Amino acid sequence: MGNTVLDVKNLLTQYYTNGGVIKAVDDVSFSIPKGQTVCLVGESGCGKSAVAMSIMGLIDGGSGGIKNGEILFEGKDLLKLKKHELRQLRGNDISMIFQEPMTSLNPVLTIGGQIMEPLMEHELISKKEAKKRALELIELVGIGRAEEIFNSYPHQLSGGMLQRIMIAIALACSPNLLIADEPTTALDVTIQAQILDLLRSLKEQRDMSMLLITHDLGVVAEVADYVIVMYAGKVIEEGPVVELFKNPKHPYTKGLLKAKPVINQRQEELYTIAGQVPNLATLTPSCYFSERCEQCMAICKEQMPKINDLDNGQRVACWLYEEVTTV
């Protein structure tokens, strides 16, 4: 460990759906070094949120569960902790912000009260002290009129403001790891940039580590140190951001990068990857991307490629590279 904040090993998370049990996260391993931002990317439904919810221990037992693996946070396996021990970490050492700021705050409680909650829960401080800290947090996330905001209710604020409040709540107890699940998807483009800047600068200031989930590769290019690409519950490629953008290996990653709109550059038609994400309930041993892959080979339909290290620090799971490394 030492320099690693989070180390996820062979995580297997299932959901029980009408179509059967699905592996939303299938044998996923990755780690987040201290002070770094790791981005998790992939199309909708590939299991990004499921990874985040697994780390937070927030998967509702009625709809799914973690079946295998380890989640080591600062050396402790979160999956072996008792319920109340995990609860004491949540909102304290590990925090999370969500995609929908408009619905993520309780409509009948004041903003101030909601910021004070984690402080009062995890730190032995008086109500007065908590209020002072809450006001500081509101200033910290770049909203003025702290006193007024403190006493207002969620419906009185805009989406961008609410996401700032969510960040304030997440940062209240100075976590070592911040998980942000598509924090800007629901916001206007201009606000998106502001929120990202805020997250980035706060991360620097406080020397946090961050797991940023997004399907926006523009965001990745701006903030990530390391990128993990998921497809149908599996990690199919990962690597340092510069390498991965310069030299994507997996046909899916290549497709994603091609599909990314380039700012200030007019494109006649935006490239899209043909086909759809497979149904997770009916997967057979194969490369899960094979249905959509232009370079699909015979073996791709029969066996699942393992993830392998390449020389430049990248890792990829694709038969195209298997031979190169094994022969």
Add this chain to the structure above:
Amino acid sequence: MKGYVVKRLFYMIPTLFGASILIFFLYSLVPGNFIDADQNLTAERKAELYELHGYNEPVVIRYFIWLKNLLKGDLGYSLQFQLPVGEVIGNYIWSSFIVALASLILTWFIAILVGIVSAIRQYSIWDTFITIIVFAAMATPSFFLGLVIIKIFAVDLGWLPAGGMISTGSNFTGWEYVKDVAEHMILPVLVLTMLGIGGLTRYFRTNMLEVIKQDFMRTARAKGLKERVVIFKHGLRNALLPAITLFSFELPALFGGAIITEQIFNWPGIGAIYMQAFSVRDYPLLMGFTMFIAVLTVLSNLLADILYGIADPRVRVKK
């Protein structure tokens, strides 16, 4: 807020005015009245009584006389009891009220509790069990339920009195009296509660299930709050909001009497009086009482709106 309440009080005037017209003419235009219904009266006596009670006036004039008296707080004169309607209501309403109130509190308490538990243990054996009981209670006709309960608790076990409000021939005072009435109340309250509980339990279960799916519940958990705080502080408060309307509907019913249970348990409440007034065509009593309930209903609506304003910040600012 104060200005809003005053404004709403003014809005009540046309509503109540409309209600008074409806109530008066519905009862006045039905053929027959208390005097006609009495077979023992001679034609002369009938004519005298007609004159005395103003039945010879045109109906519109009678309406305005009635309205004028209402505005003075006079609900009319019950022919059957030979007492002012206000006094008749006053004599019987409180016995109905205590039973209804006890049952209301019990029903809401149980329904909220069961709703919460079923919602957090959805589809567990407990949830299924509650669902079955609730449907059984909802499907059982009240007179049948009442009789079964009397048979079990009053006749077979002999634990509780079968009917009435006080033990016959008793002369209790003070605490003894309270205890006696309380004992007589148990069975009617039980039956009323069993009848009301089904719908309300389903209602709270659905509300809670809706609320626990919300994003802010996930946020509350992500903060590391205790499950108890998540459910009660974040969940229950939001689930209770839509119940305010329902609650305000129940308030007039507190004074309306429960006809069936009052009949089965021979409880001297206003519901039984109301039924009796129908059979002898004591229209002044019926009109006065209906008007009284109309006023309560309008007031309860106002109360619901005020409560919403207090409980839901999204409503508060709009005013």
